[in-house]
Amino acid sequence: MRLLFLCLFCALFTITGCANKKEYETTPIRLKTPEGLVVCQLYALDLIMWDTSITRPKSMSKETADKICVAEGARLKREIKKRFGQNAKPRTVEKI
Secondary structure, eight states, X not given: OHHHHHHHHHHHHHHHHXXXXXXXXXXXXXXXXXXXXXXXXXXXXXXXXXXEEEEOOTTSOHHHHHHHHHHHHHHHHHHHHHHHOTTOOOSOOOOO
């Protein structure tokens, strides 16, 4: 039983540790908000939970800027699926 648990733990550790975010990065995009410019680092369409802000206005919290970036990633995902079909899974996105 312990051996099985150890094997499962090692397999899970190996799988989750292999993801290199750099491989999935897209060109950073700039978004105009009422508070100012937010620059977002977006990732592949199926990885919008990784989307994050690079820069933001001083008056905006990191959490708010990150939510704006995740929302933009979701918007792009919807737009690409709408244009290219539900099975579209391009690894990179460009601002539409």
